[in-house]
Amino acid sequence: NDVLSAIDERDGRVGAYLTLDREAALEQAEAADEARAGGQTGALLGIPLAIKDLLNVKGQPCTCASKMLEGYTAPYDATVIARLREAGAILLGRVNMDEFAMGSSTENSALGKTCNPWNFDHVPGGSSGGSAASVAADEAIASLGSDTGGSIRQPAAFCGCVGLKPTYGMVSRYGLTAFASSLDQIGPVTKTVKDAALLLEAIAGHDQKDSTSVDVDVPMFGKKLTDDHSLAGMKLGLPKEYFVEGMDPEVEQAVRDAVEHCKNLGAEIVDVSLPNAKYAIAVYYIIATAEASANLARFDGIRYGMRLDGKDPIELYGKTRAAGFGSEVKRRIILGTYVLSSGYYDAYYLRAQKVRTLIRNDFIEAFRQCDAIIAPVTPTPAYKIGEKSADPLKMYLDDILTTPVNLAGICGMSIPCGFSSGGLPIGLQILGDSFKEENILKVGHAYE
Ligand code: GLN
Numbered sequence: 294n295d296v297l298s299a300i301d302e303r304d305g306r307v308g309a310y311l312t313l314d315r316e317a318a319l320e321q322a323e324a325a326d327e328a329r330a331g332g333q334t335g336a337l338l339g340i341p342l343a344i345k346d347l348l349n350v351k352g353q354p355c356t357c358a359s360k361m362l363e364g365y366t367a368p369y370d371a372t373v374i375a376r377l378r379e380a381g382a383i384l385l386g387r388v389n390m391d392e393f394a395m396g397s398s399t400e401n402s403a404l405g406k407t408c409n410p411w412n413f414d415h416v417p418g419g420s421s422g423g424s425a426a427s428v429a430a431d432e433a434i435a436s437l438g439s440d441t442g443g444s445i446r447q448p449a450a451f452c453g454c455v456g457l458k459p460t461y462g463m464v465s466r467y468g469l470t471a472f473a474s475s476l477d478q479i480g481p482v483t484k485t486v487k488d489a490a491l492l493l494e495a496i497a498g499h500d501q502k503d504s505t506s507v508d509v510d511v512p513m514f515g516k517k518l519t520d521d522h523s524l525a526g527m528k529l530g531l532p533k534e535y536f537v538e539g540m541d542p543e544v545e546q547a548v549r550d551a552v553e554h555c556k557n558l559g560a561e562i563v564d565v566s567l568p569n570a571k572y573a574i575a576v577y578y579i580i581a582t583a584e585a586s587a588n589l590a591r592f593d594g595i596r597y598g599m600r601l602d603g604k605d606p607i608e609l610y611g612k613t614r615a616a617g618f619g620s621e622v623k624r625r626i627i628l629g630t631y632v633l634s635s636g637y638y639d640a641y642y643l644r645a646q647k648v649r650t651l652i653r654n655d656f657i658e659a660f661r662q663c664d665a666i667i668a669p670v671t672p673t674p675a676y677k678i679g680e681k682s683a684d685p686l687k688m689y690l691d692d693i694l695t696t697p698v699n700l701a702g703i704c705g706m707s708i709p710c711g712f713s714s715g716g717l718p719i720g721l722q723i724l725g726d727s728f729k730e731e732n733i734l735k736v737g738h739a740y741e
Contacts, residue, residue, distance in 0.1 A: 371468020
C-alpha cells in the first residue's frame with residue numbers, strides 16, 4: 294500500500310510505469326499475508342516489484358516500449374517471473390524502457406517519458422530507466438531489468454540505486470524478449486546490495502528452457518554477506534583505462550574517493566590493465582546490432598502485436614515494420630544487417646568477434662591479479678532530457694565503461710558512491726570474474 298500511494302503521488306511526474314495491475318497486486322499482497330500467517334517465510338514474500346516491460350508475465354502486456362507490441366498479452370511467464378511468483382513476490386506492474394532495450398536514456402520509448410526522480414529535467418538512464426526511476430522514487434521496493442551493454446548498471450548509477458548484471462548464463466533468459474542474445478542478462482535494480490543479493494538468489498540458477506543457462510550451484514548470496522564492513526584480504530584492481538578522456542572530474546573524484554574508502558576498509562588496491570577495453574564500443578555496436586537484426590526479424594506483423602495489411606506478405610511485413618519500429622530500432626536493424634551481409638561479414642562481424650576474445654582475455658589476466666575490479670560506471674552523471682537524443686553516436690560513446698563487461702560475459706554491479714555538485718547521483722562499478730558474484734556483492738555491501 295505504501296508503494297501504491299507513492300505511485301499515485303509521484304508517478305504522474307516520474308513516469309516510471311507503463312501499466313499497473315493494482316487489483317492483481319492487492320490480491321497478491323493478501324495472498325502473501327495469508328502465507329505468512331500460515332508460517333511461510335522468505336525474503337521476497339509480499340515484496341512489491343516493478344518489472345521491465347520486456348519480460349513476459351502471463352496475462353500482462355509486454356510491449357518492450359514499442360508500438361510494435363502494443364496490445365500484445367504475454368501467454369506465459371518468463372522463468373525469472375515464475376521464480377519470483379514462487380517466492381511470493383508481488384508483481385506490481387510494467388515499467389518503461391528504451392524501445393527493445395536499445396538506448397541509454399529511456400528517451401527511445403515509444404510509449405512514454407520517464408524522468409530522473411532526483412531532478413525531473415534529467416534522464417533516468419536506460420534502457421532500464423523505468424526500473425531505476427521506480428526504485429529511486431520508492432514506487433517499488435526493487436525491480437528487474439536487463440543489461441545488454443549497461444542497461445541495468447547505467448540507470449542504477451544515474452538514479453542512485455544498486456544495479457547488478459549477473460554473469461552470462463547465471464540467470465535464465467527464457468521469457469526475456471531478446472535484443473542481443475549473447476550479451477543479454479536479467480538482473481536486479483534495488484536500494485541496497487543486500488536486496489540485490491536476495492533477488493539474484495531467487496532468480497539465478499540453471500533452467501532447462503534456456504540452453505545458455507549454466508548448471509552452477511547458486512550460493513546463498515544474502516546469507517553470505519556479513520556486516521563487519523571489512524575488505525581485509527581482498528585485492529581490488531583499478532584499471533587505468535577506465536578513467537577515460539572527457540570524463541567529468543566530479544565523477545572521477547567520487548570514484549577515487551571510493552577507492553580510498555575501500556583501502557580504509559582493508560582492501561589492497563592493485564593497478565590492472567584492460568588495454569582492449571577501448572575497442573568495446575565498436576565491437577559492441579557490431580555484435581549487438583547483428584544479433585538484434587536477427588532477433589527482431591520475428592516482429593513481422595504475422596506473429597506478434599501490430600499488423601498492417603498489404604496486398605502480399607512482403608508488403609505486409611514492410612508496412613508493419615515501418616510503422617511499428619522507432620528510428621533507433623530501425624537504425625540498429627539496418628546496421629546489423631549490413632555488418633552481417635556477405636561482402637562485409639569478415640571485415641566487421643568476424644573481426645569484432647576476434648576483438649571480443651581479446652577483451653575477454655584482458656579480464657582473465659586482470660582477475661589473476663585481483664578479486665574484483667572497481668571503476669566508474671559512466672563518464673558523466675545523468676544529463677538533461679533532450680541533450681543527447683539527437684546524436685546517437687554521442688550516446689553510444691557513453692557506453693564505453695559498461696559494454697566490456699557484457700562482451701566478456703563477466704558480472705558487474707553499480708552502487709551509489711556520491712553526488713555531483715548538481716545533486717545527481719554518481720555510481721561506482723564493481724566487476725567480478727564469471728560466477729564470482731559473491732565477490733562483488735561482498736565489496737558492495739562492505740562499502741555501503
Ligand atoms: N546503451 C546500450 C545500447 O543502447 C545498452 C543497452 C542495453 O544494455 N540494453 O545498446
